[in-house]
Every structure is written in C-alpha cells, then in structure tokens.
Amino acid sequence: MDLSDITFTSGQDNTGGLTQDFWFAKAADIATWPTIKTKSTAASASELTTYSGNFTMNSGKKFFTGYLTWGTGELKWSAQGPVDGKSFKHSFEFSRPGCDANSLALLDLVKNENLVFIVLDKDGNKRVIGSEFLSAKLESAEGTTGKTGEDSKADVMTFGSELQGPPRFYTGTIPTTEASS
Secondary structure (H helix, E strand, O other): OOOOOOOOOOOOOOOOOOOEEEEEEEHEEEOOOOOOOOOOOOOOHHHEEEEEOOOOOOOOOOOOEHHHEOOOOOEEEEEEEOOOEEEEEEEEEEEOOOOOHHHHHHHEEEOOEEEEEEEEEOOOOOEEEOOOOEEEEEEEHHHHHOOOOOOOEEEEEEEEEEOOOOEEEEEOOOOOEEOOO
C-alpha cells in the first residue's frame, strides 16, 4: 500500500473521549474473528485499519455490555520497540461506579483472563482492543469506597494489549445475545 495525504477538514467532528457503553468477551468464547488486511494486501487506509466481517461466538456465549462513568474512559496507543521492530501498545482505562458484589467479582474474574473489548468513541467509531493473536489483559485495578460523600466510590481498571498498528476500527455487529448451537 502506498502512502497517502493526511489532511484535516476544518469544522469536521473530532470529539475526544469515549461514550459510556463498551462491550467485552472472553477471547476463548469467540468462534471466528473479523479479518484485517495487511500492508501488502490492503488497497486503502480503511482496509488496513478496519476489520472486515463480524465476531461470531461459540454456542451459549456472547459479548457483555459494560458501563463506564462519563469522562473516565480512554483508549490510548503508543509506539514501542527498537528501531526496525516497532509495534503498538494499546490500553483501555475506565472507572466503573460502585463497590458492590458484581463489581468486585468482575475484578476477580478478569484478573488473569484473555479478553477482547469493543469501545465506542464520541464520533461513533467502534474500536477493538485485544486480537485473536494477543488478547487484552488486566494491567491494573484500583478501588475505593471514598472518604466522604464528595468522593468517588468506584473501581478504575486498565486493560492492555499489543498489535502491529493502532487499535483497529470495527464496523460489524456486536453479538450481545447468546449464540445458538
């Protein structure tokens, strides 16, 4: 694939941050992954950065819906590695309100699990963190009850992964109902 111009149109949407909803699943629960073209097979920037197809799930499995506190969700990527060996580190950080049994159980259940996340940015783009080759893993988690009524009562979690490039776009459907056999 050849290089192309990277211009910016004045007045276009470029809103920072994520929406309050995201989706997550165990990597082992995914039957088939959408595909991505490589630099040698992509004909456009869109083909290089956007998954083609849909996630399909194993029987009885699905993506779960997650909620994050507005203004706390962030998807980041950064180049890593030596000269001639660069790749990208991805991270998804968010705060989830509450310290109830479900919140605490989630921390215990995902602490060493192989996961994939789909996040939605404020411009309506879905992005994937975790891949069929290297899933997303819990990097850190901190919780607090707060000290006073003015404090946050929440769990802050960060999940990370790596890929050849920045987090890919996803235009397919999100299977949020259990797959049939």
